[in-house]
Amino acid sequence: MAPVTAASIAPPPSREARQEAEQATTLWTEELHEFFSLQGGQVFPVRSDQWVGTVLPDRGLLTLEGLIYRHRAAREMRANTDDLGPEWPEVVHTQEAGGTAETFLDAYVPFAEDGAGDFEYIDTRPGKHHGCVRYFMAIDGGGPIFDSLASYVAAVHHSVESPYDYNGLIPTRIDGALLWEVADASHLPAGSQPID
Structure with a gap:
């Protein structure tokens, strides 16, 4: 349906490469292993005279190298949580997946980014929401966006x-590229509303 966007998706990395990425980050979920067994992230061309688009709504799929880089960079730039009280590190240590830590945790595995430093990740901590998809924007905020990577991809x-629309964005195909445009009333089918 969008051959230009499809052509920007790299082939799946080898099992060994996925295992190396897991060793460089944290223990992955089976679903994350499956996700990277099907694709190798998005590689954007150097030339910018043609829209390539993105598979996910305004999010480029990370390559394994990008995933490792984003994980390492986020670990090095953790938010200061001193104002949350001296007990906060212990609170975070006891949280289950889906809990808000207010900073990046080693148990987060980025898989897509918006190009401005924000990214979506899998929360690999144990608990009811193990493997949920969350959004990281300067600090870790809000609850799970989706209970699993599979439910996110399905949506x-x-x-x-x-x-x-998907969260106020309309998928549009232009010259073979899948682009996500901000929804307005003229794009929406009768009775639908952008998601707040």
Whole structure:
């Protein structure tokens, strides 16, 4: 449906490369291993005279190298949580997946980014929401966006296959590229609303 965007997706990395990325970050979920067994991230061309688009809504898929880099950089630039009280490190240590830590944790595995330093990640901590998808924007805030990577991909797939928006973005195909435009009333099917 979007051959230009599809052509920007790298082939799946080898099992050995996935295992090396896991060793460089944290223990991955089976779903994350499967995700990277199907694709190798998005590689954007150096030339910028043609829109390439993104598979995920305004998020480029990270390559394994990008995933390792983003994980390492986020670990090095952790938010200062001193104002949350002296007990905060212990609170974070006891949290389950989906809990807000207010900073990047080693148990987070980035898999897509917006190009401005924010990214989506898998929370690999144990608990009911183990493997949930969350969004990191300067600090770790908010709860899970989706309970699993599979449910996130399914929601995006549904949006691309239908005329419905995804969180206020309309999937649009232009010259073979999948682009995500801000929804306005003229794009929305009767009775639908952008998601707040």
